[in-house]
Amino acid sequence: MTTHERLPSYRELPVVEDAPPGSAWRLWGPDDQLGTLNLLSDERTLRAVQGVRRGSVFPLNLPLDLNPAFAWRVPPTHTTLHVGPDGPFTVGAEPGDRDSVVRPFRYRDDAVDSLWLQGGSQWDGLAHVRHASFGNYNGVPDSDVHDAPGGRLGVDQWSRRAIVGRGVLIDLQRHMERTGRHYDPLDAHSFSVADLDDAAAAQGITIETGDVLLIHFGWAQRYVEASDAERATMMTWGSVTAPGLEQSLEMVEHLWDLHVAAVATDTVGVEVMDQRGDFEFFLHEHLVPLFGMPIGEMWMLDALAADCAADGVYDLLLVSVPLNLRGGVGSPPQAVAIK
Numbered sequence: 001m002t003t004h005e006r007l008p009s010y011r012e013l014p015v016v017e018d019a020p021p022g023s024a025w026r027l028w029g030p031d032d033q034l035g036t037l038n039l040l041s042d043e044r045t046l047r048a049v050q051g052v053r054r055g056s057v058f059p060l061n062l063p064l065d066l067n068p069a070f071a072w073r074v075p076p077t078h079t080t081l082h083v084g085p086d087g088p089f090t091v092g093a094e095p096g097d098r099d100s101v102v103r104p105f106r107y108r109d110d111a112v113d114s115l116w117l118q119g120g121s122q123w124d125g126l127a128h129v130r131h132a133s134f135g136n137y138n139g140v141p142d143s144d145v146h147d148a149p150g151g152r153l154g155v156d157q158w159s160r161r162a163i164v165g166r167g168v169l170i171d172l173q174r175h176m177e178r179t180g181r182h183y184d185p186l187d188a189h190s191f192s193v194a195d196l197d198d199a200a201a202a203q204g205i206t207i208e209t210g211d212v213l214l215i216h217f218g219w220a221q222r223y224v225e226a227s228d229a230e231r232a233t234m235m236t237w238g239s240v241t242a243p244g245l246e247q248s249l250e251m252v253e254h255l256w257d258l259h260v261a262a263v264a265t266d267t268v269g270v271e272v273m274d275q276r277g278d279f280e281f282f283l284h285e286h287l288v289p290l291f292g293m294p295i296g297e298m299w300m301l302d303a304l305a306a307d308c309a310a311d312g313v314y315d316l317l318l319v320s321v322p323l324n325l326r327g328g329v330g331s332p333p334q335a336v337a338i339k
Helices: 035-039 042-050 172-178 193-203 219-225 228-234 249-258 282-291 302-311
Strands: 057-059 077-084 107-113 122-124 163-171 212-216 262-265 295-297 315-320 335-338
Touching: 042 163, 042 315, 057 302, 163 172, 163 193, 163 302, 163 335, 172 193, 172 212, 172 302, 193 249, 212 302, 212 315, 219 228, 249 282, 282 295
Parallel strands: 163 212, 212 262, 262 295
Antiparallel strands: 057 335, 077 107, 122 295, 163 315, 315 335
Protein backbone atom coordinates (compact mmCIF):
# COMPACT_ATOMS: atom_id res chain seq x y z
CA MET A 1 0.00 0.00 0.00
CA THR A 2 1.42 3.40 -0.96
CA THR A 3 1.06 6.56 1.11
CA HIS A 4 -1.57 7.82 -1.35
CA GLU A 5 -3.98 4.92 -1.04
CA ARG A 6 -7.04 5.60 1.07
CA LEU A 7 -7.50 3.65 4.28
CA PRO A 8 -10.98 2.76 5.52
CA SER A 9 -12.36 4.56 8.54
CA TYR A 10 -13.31 2.54 11.60
CA ARG A 11 -16.97 2.68 10.62
CA GLU A 12 -16.07 1.19 7.24
CA LEU A 13 -14.53 -1.89 8.83
CA PRO A 14 -14.39 -4.77 8.11
CA VAL A 15 -13.22 -4.74 4.51
CA VAL A 16 -14.38 -8.32 3.81
CA GLU A 17 -17.74 -9.77 4.72
CA ASP A 18 -16.56 -12.74 6.80
CA ALA A 19 -14.22 -10.75 9.07
CA PRO A 20 -15.19 -9.74 12.62
CA PRO A 21 -16.90 -6.37 13.11
CA GLY A 22 -14.48 -3.53 13.70
CA SER A 23 -11.52 -5.55 12.43
CA ALA A 24 -8.87 -4.82 9.81
CA TRP A 25 -8.51 -8.46 8.87
CA ARG A 26 -7.30 -9.02 5.30
CA LEU A 27 -6.90 -5.29 4.66
CA TRP A 28 -3.29 -6.16 3.77
CA GLY A 29 -4.08 -9.59 2.39
CA PRO A 30 -5.06 -13.03 3.75
CA ASP A 31 -1.50 -13.95 4.76
CA ASP A 32 -0.52 -10.67 6.43
CA GLN A 33 1.41 -10.86 9.72
CA LEU A 34 2.44 -7.21 10.11
CA GLY A 35 -0.86 -5.45 10.71
CA THR A 36 -0.58 -1.67 10.89
CA LEU A 37 3.21 -1.88 10.54
CA ASN A 38 2.42 -2.19 6.83
CA LEU A 39 1.98 1.59 6.98
CA LEU A 40 5.74 2.01 7.51
CA SER A 41 6.46 2.32 3.81
CA ASP A 42 9.91 3.15 2.46
CA GLU A 43 8.57 6.55 1.44
CA ARG A 44 7.38 7.35 4.97
CA THR A 45 10.60 6.08 6.51
CA LEU A 46 12.65 8.28 4.16
CA ARG A 47 10.60 11.34 5.09
CA ALA A 48 11.16 10.57 8.78
CA VAL A 49 14.91 10.29 8.28
CA GLN A 50 14.96 13.58 6.38
CA GLY A 51 13.16 15.23 9.30
CA VAL A 52 16.08 14.72 11.71
CA ARG A 53 17.36 18.17 12.65
CA ARG A 54 20.02 17.91 15.36
CA GLY A 55 21.09 14.29 15.59
CA SER A 56 20.22 14.10 19.31
CA VAL A 57 19.57 10.50 20.40
CA PHE A 58 17.22 9.42 23.20
CA PRO A 59 17.24 5.76 24.33
CA LEU A 60 13.72 4.71 25.30
CA ASN A 61 14.33 1.47 27.19
CA LEU A 62 13.86 0.70 30.88
CA PRO A 63 17.04 -0.82 32.41
CA LEU A 64 16.73 -4.62 32.37
CA ASP A 65 17.61 -4.84 36.05
CA LEU A 66 14.48 -2.81 36.83
CA ASN A 67 12.13 -5.13 34.97
CA PRO A 68 9.08 -5.35 37.26
CA ALA A 69 8.03 -8.49 39.08
CA PHE A 70 4.50 -8.23 37.71
CA ALA A 71 1.78 -10.88 37.77
CA TRP A 72 3.49 -14.21 36.98
CA ARG A 73 6.70 -12.55 35.75
CA VAL A 74 9.84 -12.42 37.86
CA PRO A 75 12.86 -10.11 37.52
CA PRO A 76 15.73 -11.41 35.36
CA THR A 77 18.92 -12.76 36.85
CA HIS A 78 22.23 -11.69 35.33
CA THR A 79 25.17 -14.06 35.75
CA THR A 80 28.74 -13.24 34.73
CA LEU A 81 31.20 -16.09 34.12
CA HIS A 82 34.96 -15.57 34.36
CA VAL A 83 36.41 -17.86 31.74
CA GLY A 84 39.92 -19.31 31.72
CA PRO A 85 41.82 -21.41 29.19
CA ASP A 86 39.86 -24.55 30.09
CA GLY A 87 36.46 -23.07 30.81
CA PRO A 88 34.55 -21.31 33.60
CA PHE A 89 35.59 -21.46 37.22
CA THR A 90 33.97 -20.33 40.43
CA VAL A 91 34.95 -16.81 41.42
CA GLY A 92 36.52 -16.77 44.88
CA ALA A 93 37.93 -20.29 44.89
CA GLU A 94 40.95 -20.28 47.16
CA PRO A 95 44.30 -21.86 46.25
CA GLY A 96 44.75 -24.98 48.33
CA ASP A 97 41.04 -25.91 48.45
CA ARG A 98 40.91 -29.65 47.81
CA ASP A 99 38.28 -29.45 45.03
CA SER A 100 39.20 -26.14 43.48
CA VAL A 101 41.24 -25.59 40.38
CA VAL A 102 42.07 -21.92 40.01
CA ARG A 103 42.79 -20.80 36.49
CA PRO A 104 43.48 -17.20 35.51
CA PHE A 105 40.53 -15.88 33.56
CA ARG A 106 41.18 -14.21 30.22
CA TYR A 107 37.69 -13.06 29.28
CA ARG A 108 34.12 -12.90 30.54
CA ASP A 109 30.82 -14.32 29.40
CA ASP A 110 27.37 -13.73 30.78
CA ALA A 111 23.76 -14.88 30.64
CA VAL A 112 20.37 -13.52 31.60
CA ASP A 113 17.89 -16.01 33.04
CA SER A 114 14.13 -15.47 33.41
CA LEU A 115 14.10 -12.58 30.96
CA TRP A 116 10.40 -12.15 30.33
CA LEU A 117 10.22 -10.48 26.93
CA GLN A 118 7.23 -8.45 28.08
CA GLY A 119 8.51 -7.89 31.59
CA GLY A 120 9.83 -4.34 31.16
CA SER A 121 9.95 -1.94 28.21
CA GLN A 122 8.25 -4.01 25.54
CA TRP A 123 6.32 -4.48 22.37
CA ASP A 124 3.20 -6.61 22.56
CA GLY A 125 3.38 -8.78 19.44
CA LEU A 126 0.40 -9.90 17.38
CA ALA A 127 0.38 -13.32 19.06
CA HIS A 128 0.14 -11.76 22.54
CA VAL A 129 -3.63 -11.19 22.68
CA ARG A 130 -6.25 -13.57 21.39
CA HIS A 131 -9.71 -12.03 21.05
CA ALA A 132 -12.20 -13.85 23.26
CA SER A 133 -14.70 -14.32 20.44
CA PHE A 134 -12.71 -14.09 17.20
CA GLY A 135 -9.25 -15.44 17.96
CA ASN A 136 -5.93 -14.25 16.56
CA TYR A 137 -5.18 -11.39 14.19
CA ASN A 138 -6.24 -11.99 10.58
CA GLY A 139 -7.89 -15.26 11.54
CA VAL A 140 -4.60 -17.09 12.06
CA PRO A 141 -5.47 -20.41 13.78
CA ASP A 142 -3.98 -21.18 17.18
CA SER A 143 -2.18 -24.17 15.70
CA ASP A 144 -0.13 -21.80 13.50
CA VAL A 145 1.15 -19.75 16.45
CA HIS A 146 4.34 -21.51 17.54
CA ASP A 147 8.12 -21.12 17.48
CA ALA A 148 8.92 -23.90 15.02
CA PRO A 149 9.56 -23.26 11.31
CA GLY A 150 6.39 -21.97 9.68
CA GLY A 151 5.01 -20.39 12.84
CA ARG A 152 3.02 -17.21 12.30
CA LEU A 153 2.55 -13.86 14.07
CA GLY A 154 5.95 -13.93 15.80
CA VAL A 155 7.98 -10.76 16.39
CA ASP A 156 10.58 -12.17 13.99
CA GLN A 157 8.22 -10.94 11.26
CA TRP A 158 8.85 -7.38 12.49
CA SER A 159 12.60 -7.74 12.98
CA ARG A 160 13.17 -8.50 9.32
CA ARG A 161 12.52 -4.86 8.45
CA ALA A 162 12.62 -3.26 11.90
CA ILE A 163 10.27 -0.48 13.00
CA VAL A 164 11.62 2.76 11.57
CA GLY A 165 9.48 5.80 10.91
CA ARG A 166 8.14 9.08 12.16
CA GLY A 167 7.36 9.16 15.85
CA VAL A 168 5.05 11.73 17.40
CA LEU A 169 5.07 12.42 21.14
CA ILE A 170 1.89 13.49 22.94
CA ASP A 171 2.83 14.75 26.41
CA LEU A 172 -0.25 14.22 28.54
CA GLN A 173 1.59 14.82 31.82
CA ARG A 174 2.60 18.33 30.79
CA HIS A 175 -0.81 18.91 29.23
CA MET A 176 -2.36 18.33 32.65
CA GLU A 177 0.13 20.72 34.25
CA ARG A 178 -0.39 23.30 31.50
CA THR A 179 -4.16 23.26 31.96
CA GLY A 180 -3.91 23.46 35.76
CA ARG A 181 -5.51 20.09 36.50
CA HIS A 182 -4.39 17.87 39.36
CA TYR A 183 -2.50 14.85 38.13
CA ASP A 184 -0.48 12.08 39.75
CA PRO A 185 1.20 9.54 37.40
CA LEU A 186 0.45 6.81 39.94
CA ASP A 187 -3.31 7.40 39.89
CA ALA A 188 -5.70 5.57 37.58
CA HIS A 189 -6.40 8.69 35.54
CA SER A 190 -8.39 8.03 32.38
CA PHE A 191 -7.57 10.23 29.37
CA SER A 192 -10.24 10.86 26.75
CA VAL A 193 -10.14 11.39 23.00
CA ALA A 194 -10.61 15.10 23.70
CA ASP A 195 -7.53 15.04 25.96
CA LEU A 196 -5.42 13.55 23.17
CA ASP A 197 -6.71 16.02 20.60
CA ASP A 198 -6.31 19.02 22.92
CA ALA A 199 -2.74 18.04 23.86
CA ALA A 200 -1.76 17.57 20.21
CA ALA A 201 -3.31 20.93 19.29
CA ALA A 202 -1.51 22.68 22.16
CA GLN A 203 1.79 21.18 20.98
CA GLY A 204 1.09 22.22 17.39
CA ILE A 205 1.58 18.68 16.12
CA THR A 206 -0.41 16.78 13.50
CA ILE A 207 -0.54 13.00 13.65
CA GLU A 208 -0.04 11.53 10.19
CA THR A 209 -0.79 8.16 8.66
CA GLY A 210 1.94 5.67 9.53
CA ASP A 211 3.24 7.53 12.58
CA VAL A 212 4.30 5.71 15.75
CA LEU A 213 2.31 7.43 18.48
CA LEU A 214 4.25 7.89 21.73
CA ILE A 215 2.22 8.93 24.77
CA HIS A 216 3.95 10.34 27.86
CA PHE A 217 2.10 9.83 31.15
CA GLY A 218 5.09 10.10 33.50
CA TRP A 219 4.62 6.65 35.09
CA ALA A 220 7.93 5.01 34.08
CA GLN A 221 10.07 7.80 35.50
CA ARG A 222 8.25 7.54 38.82
CA TYR A 223 8.91 3.81 38.74
CA VAL A 224 12.64 4.31 38.15
CA GLU A 225 12.90 6.88 40.96
CA ALA A 226 10.91 4.78 43.47
CA SER A 227 12.38 2.65 46.24
CA ASP A 228 12.27 -1.14 45.98
CA ALA A 229 9.29 -1.21 48.33
CA GLU A 230 7.46 1.44 46.33
CA ARG A 231 8.12 -0.40 43.07
CA ALA A 232 6.68 -3.57 44.56
CA THR A 233 3.53 -1.67 45.50
CA MET A 234 3.30 -0.12 42.02
CA MET A 235 3.42 -3.55 40.40
CA THR A 236 1.24 -5.68 42.66
CA TRP A 237 -1.26 -7.27 40.29
CA GLY A 238 -4.27 -7.11 42.56
CA SER A 239 -3.96 -3.41 43.38
CA VAL A 240 -2.02 -1.73 40.55
CA THR A 241 -3.26 1.68 39.47
CA ALA A 242 -1.78 3.50 36.49
CA PRO A 243 -2.92 6.21 34.07
CA GLY A 244 -3.87 5.41 30.51
CA LEU A 245 -6.36 5.95 27.74
CA GLU A 246 -10.03 5.52 28.47
CA GLN A 247 -11.48 2.12 27.74
CA SER A 248 -14.19 3.02 25.26
CA LEU A 249 -15.25 2.31 21.70
CA GLU A 250 -14.79 6.02 21.03
CA MET A 251 -11.09 5.63 21.84
CA VAL A 252 -10.85 2.45 19.74
CA GLU A 253 -12.39 4.28 16.79
CA HIS A 254 -10.12 7.28 17.29
CA LEU A 255 -6.91 5.23 17.39
CA TRP A 256 -7.86 3.41 14.20
CA ASP A 257 -8.90 6.60 12.39
CA LEU A 258 -5.52 8.18 13.19
CA HIS A 259 -4.08 5.34 11.07
CA VAL A 260 -0.93 5.10 13.16
CA ALA A 261 1.50 2.24 12.67
CA ALA A 262 1.78 1.58 16.41
CA VAL A 263 1.18 3.16 19.80
CA ALA A 264 3.66 3.11 22.71
CA THR A 265 3.38 4.55 26.21
CA ASP A 266 5.46 4.92 29.35
CA THR A 267 2.84 3.30 31.54
CA VAL A 268 1.85 -0.27 32.41
CA GLY A 269 -0.57 -0.64 29.51
CA VAL A 270 -2.03 1.63 26.88
CA GLU A 271 -5.39 1.67 28.69
CA VAL A 272 -5.97 3.02 32.18
CA MET A 273 -5.39 0.32 34.81
CA ASP A 274 -7.32 0.16 38.03
CA GLN A 275 -7.43 -3.26 39.61
CA ARG A 276 -9.61 -1.96 42.42
CA GLY A 277 -12.62 -2.21 40.11
CA ASP A 278 -13.82 -4.44 37.29
CA PHE A 279 -10.70 -4.17 35.10
CA GLU A 280 -10.18 -5.68 31.68
CA PHE A 281 -7.70 -5.17 28.83
CA PHE A 282 -10.34 -3.58 26.62
CA LEU A 283 -8.07 -1.64 24.26
CA HIS A 284 -5.64 -4.56 23.99
CA GLU A 285 -8.41 -6.83 22.68
CA HIS A 286 -9.29 -4.35 19.95
CA LEU A 287 -5.88 -3.03 18.94
CA VAL A 288 -3.85 -6.25 18.78
CA PRO A 289 -6.10 -9.06 17.47
CA LEU A 290 -8.60 -6.92 15.52
CA PHE A 291 -6.41 -4.11 14.12
CA GLY A 292 -3.02 -5.82 14.16
CA MET A 293 -1.65 -2.73 15.94
CA PRO A 294 1.50 -3.17 18.08
CA ILE A 295 1.34 -1.81 21.63
CA GLY A 296 4.43 -0.56 23.44
CA GLU A 297 4.45 -0.41 27.24
CA MET A 298 6.75 0.92 29.97
CA TRP A 299 8.96 2.88 27.58
CA MET A 300 11.22 5.57 29.04
CA LEU A 301 9.90 8.83 27.58
CA ASP A 302 10.78 11.45 30.22
CA ALA A 303 14.04 12.74 28.71
CA LEU A 304 12.50 12.85 25.26
CA ALA A 305 9.42 14.65 26.58
CA ALA A 306 11.57 17.24 28.35
CA ASP A 307 13.53 17.90 25.18
CA CYS A 308 10.35 18.24 23.13
CA ALA A 309 8.95 20.70 25.65
CA ALA A 310 12.18 22.70 25.51
CA ASP A 311 12.42 23.09 21.73
CA GLY A 312 8.73 22.76 20.83
CA VAL A 313 9.43 19.94 18.35
CA TYR A 314 7.36 16.81 19.00
CA ASP A 315 8.10 14.73 15.91
CA LEU A 316 11.18 12.53 15.59
CA LEU A 317 12.73 9.53 13.92
CA LEU A 318 11.78 6.39 15.84
CA VAL A 319 14.00 3.32 15.41
CA SER A 320 13.13 0.02 17.09
CA VAL A 321 14.60 -3.40 16.31
CA PRO A 322 12.60 -6.19 17.99
CA LEU A 323 14.36 -9.46 18.70
CA ASN A 324 14.74 -11.77 15.72
CA LEU A 325 13.14 -14.56 17.72
CA ARG A 326 11.08 -17.00 15.73
CA GLY A 327 7.60 -17.18 17.21
CA GLY A 328 8.32 -14.46 19.77
CA VAL A 329 5.15 -13.23 21.48
CA GLY A 330 6.75 -9.94 22.53
CA SER A 331 10.09 -8.20 22.63
CA PRO A 332 12.09 -5.51 24.36
CA PRO A 333 11.77 -2.58 21.94
CA GLN A 334 15.48 -1.72 21.70
CA ALA A 335 14.17 1.70 20.71
CA VAL A 336 15.73 5.12 20.24
CA ALA A 337 14.32 8.48 19.20
CA ILE A 338 16.44 10.78 17.07
CA LYS A 339 15.67 14.49 16.69
